Amino acid sequence: MTEHHADTKLVHGARAPTKSHGFVNPKLVRGSTVLYQNCAQRREIGKKRLEQEQIYGLYGTETHFALEDMVASIEGGTHCQIVSSGLAAITVPLLAYLKSGDHVLVPDSIYGPTRRFCDTTLRRFGVTTTYYDPLLNEADLAQHIQPNTKVVFVESPGSHTFEVQDVPMIARVAHRHGAKVFMDNTWGIHIFQPFRHGVDVSIQALTKYVGGHSDLVLGSITVNTEDDWEWLRTGALDLGQYASPDDCWLALRGARTLGVRLAHQERSALTIAQWLATRPEISRVLHPALPSCPGHAEWQRDFTGASGLFGIVFQPDVTYEAVAAMVDALALFGIGASWGGYESLALPTSFTVTRSEGTGRFGGEMLRLQIGLEHPDDLIADLTQGLTVLRSQTRTACASPPCLADEMTDLYRADQLK
Ligand SMILES: Cc1ncc(COP(=O)(O)O)c(C=O)c1O
Numbered sequence: 001m002t003e004h005h006a007d008t009k010l011v012h013g014a015r016a017p018t019k020s021h022g023f024v025n026p027k028l029v030r031g032s033t034v035l036y037q038n039c040a041q042r043r044e045i046g047k048k049r050l051e052q053e054q055i056y057g058l059y060g061t062e063t064h065f066a067l068e069d070m071v072a073s074i075e076g077g078t079h080c081q082i083v084s085s086g087l088a089a090i091t092v093p094l095l096a097y098l099k100s101g102d103h104v105l106v107p108d109s110i111y112g113p114t115r116r117f118c119d120t121t122l123r124r125f126g127v128t129t130t131y132y133d134p135l136l137n138e139a140d141l142a143q144h145i146q147p148n149t150k151v152v153f154v155e156s157p158g159s160h161t162f163e164v165q166d167v168p169m170i171a172r173v174a175h176r177h178g179a180k181v182f183m184d185n186t187w188g189i190h191i192f193q194p195f196r197h198g199v200d201v202s203i204q205a206l207t208k209y210v211g212g213h214s215d216l217v218l219g220s221i222t223v224n225t226e227d228d229w230e231w232l233r234t235g236a237l238d239l240g241q242y243a244s245p246d247d248c249w250l251a252l253r254g255a256r257t258l259g260v261r262l263a264h265q266e267r268s269a270l271t272i273a274q275w276l277a278t279r280p281e282i283s284r285v286l287h288p289a290l291p292s293c294p295g296h297a298e299w300q301r302d303f304t305g306a307s308g309l310f311g312i313v314f315q316p317d318v319t320y321e322a323v324a325a326m327v328d329a330l331a332l333f334g335i336g337a338s339w340g341g342y343e344s345l346a347l348p349t350s351f352t353v354t355r356s357e358g359t360g361r362f363g364g365e366m367l368r369l370q371i372g373l374e375h376p377d378d379l380i381a382d383l384t385q386g387l388t389v390l391r392s393q394t395r396t397a398c399a400s401p402p403c404l405a406d407e408m409t410d411l412y413r414a415d416q417l418k
Pocket of ligand 1: 084085088159184187204205206207216218219337338
């Protein structure tokens with residue numbers, strides 16, 4: 001049978017009406033103790049901790065398994081483990097695979113709490129971390145690999161700065177040296193197929209697009225070999241990892257509409273990113289689908305779409321105070337740290353970008369935008385009034401109206417009305 005598109009998998013995957021009394025959706029199963037028919041059955045079932053068997057609450061219920069099947073199918077993996085948060089989805093495999101004396105390579109553009117975990121907990125357990133330029137070439141990567149390098153971590157595009165990494169090249173080099181490739185694929189959801197590009201362990205914060213409604217916190221770890229599954233599953237169970245079935249059920253419900261949400265958010269975000277690129281207050285738009293984003297060529301080669309999260313860099317003379325005034329003035333954008341929900345968010349980020357390799361090469365205040373399901377015209381109108389506030393706080397050429405970009409706004413509207 002031909003493989004279905006992700007949109008179809010999201011609708012038809014992980015459903016077994018015969019198991020749910022004919023209802024469309026899988027059951028919400030809560031529980032800790034499972035009663036066995038007799039001791040012989042108990043002995044048999046105890047050997048099945050790697051399988052989707054309801055042995056004990058910690059090992060998962062039908063509800064967990066349904067979500068695991070869904071995530072594995074859209075990412076193209078064979079097994080998935082649901083954990084309590086996106087951050088746990090990062091820390092659990094690192095703890096499961098690494099031991100004292102090992103070395104891990106992490107991109108300098110990494111999500112902040114991953115860096116903190118490497119610099120504190122992993123260091124305390126005798127694991128060393130080297131941060132690498134996310135855009136480095138093959139020869140430079142090979143130089144960073146040490147005999148004890150066990151994991152090369154990638155996050156593409158990078159948190160806040162959106163560098164798209166050359167994952168196939170990184171996987172080639174890592175595998176040549178016997179290291180595993182872990183990827184934070186939260187931005188990529190299903191539009192980046194990690195296993196086709198050489199990733200061994202794919203991580204997602206389901207909190208973001210899969211949940212999609214800003215009302216749950218969950219993570220997934222997906223692999224595609226039995227060997228990796230044994231490492232991962234054993235590590236997750238040993239660490240007592242568990243997620244509430246209620247949250248799994250909600251995430252599964254969110255997944256059903258992920259296709260349409262993502263299509264809308266992709267379209268709107270691109271429209272808004274292109275419009276922002278015309279504004280004189282902005283020096284650069286960090287949207288992987290635009291040539292101004294580092295790694296745009298890799299995005300074109302490896303991704304089948306874009307999500308709704310991107311960054312902008314202001315002109316060097318725009319101050320943090322001006323950006324904060326703009327963000328405070330926005331009516332439709334909340335100020336929030338997460339993303340992937342149905343609502344738009346704006347977050348000043350330059351002060352949160354931590355670099356050890358000097359790869360923060362953007363030279364201006366930064367703002368991260370999460371584009372939700374609102375109409376893009378309304379979001380553009382809101383950003384337009386926000387930029388007016390920003391200009392009023394900035395003594396530069398772009399502060400003197402009328403700006404070219406105001407005319408562009410009118411042009412954009414005229415175009416929409418056709
Ligand atoms: C790229 C990335 N990975 C992982 C996480 C962690 O997810 P959670 O908030 O579910 O722990 C986040 C959260 O913002 C994130 O942005």
